[in-house]
Amino acid sequence: MTAIEKINQLSHRIFNTSVTEQSVARTSNPFAASNFQKNILTEDVFESSDKKKNDNVNFTGNLTASSKRIYSTFVGSINDFGNRFYEGLETIKQFGMRMKDHVVNAWNKIHELGNKEVTLDGAKEVLSRDFTSFFVNHNQREISKMSKMDPHGEVKPMLVDALSALEADMAMAA
């Protein structure tokens, strides 16, 4: 065989892929198009995509009935929580809007009545004072309520519990 003939054969091997191209169409193997010295890869070593299509995705296939119930309860609770959460947000929003409306109405009313001395700074001071007194009064109410309780039967267990919680806080902080 002459050198020219050999070169022709080689070029035929390299460039003539028509034989293998027909078989490529039937497989998902991207390397199936390669011609390894005319030894065509007949086996599809990759998992066929057709096979995957046929596989049904089944998330619950291996779950027992009781597990399914638990998961459904869990998912139900999440949905429920979401609803309650949004209901809560809605309530807060409505409350805020109502409060804002009341404050704005009161403010406008004061100015309608001709009281120009009412300023925003004054209002802020009054509001902050009222909030402070609200918390102070709350404490005083609690103290007053407890002072009417039975020291041994009611107050003592409360004091023991509060002290235990305080000691636990201190231990954590240390």
Next chain:
Amino acid sequence: MNNNFKNNKNFSKVSNIIESLTINPNPDSIQVLEEIGTNSSIDEVRELTSRALVKRNEHDSLSVVIANRGKGINDMSTVVAMSTINELLSLENKEEAMRVLENTISSEGFDEEVKENARSVKALMALS
């Protein structure tokens, strides 16, 4: 008393309970304060309790902080002892406190250390 402590929710709760026992007319409150508050491992709680017992200004409550070793004016913590003495000095009516102090000084049943402290506090109260 540091601010971290004051801001603690449970400390506020303890403080409120002790304060309620200060104004509770039931004399059993003194026993609860003595049993739980003065035996607490936390200095701030013992301090609050001692002051509460002084504020009650009754014979039994004052006896706890004056005539007991390790409690009130005899507490191991200087802060607790000084705070109790301050509260005694700021009492509007000091008669009962003076009586308890005199009893403690003259009685045979008390430690010499307790008597010595009572004597010092009595001198301070007489001057104030």
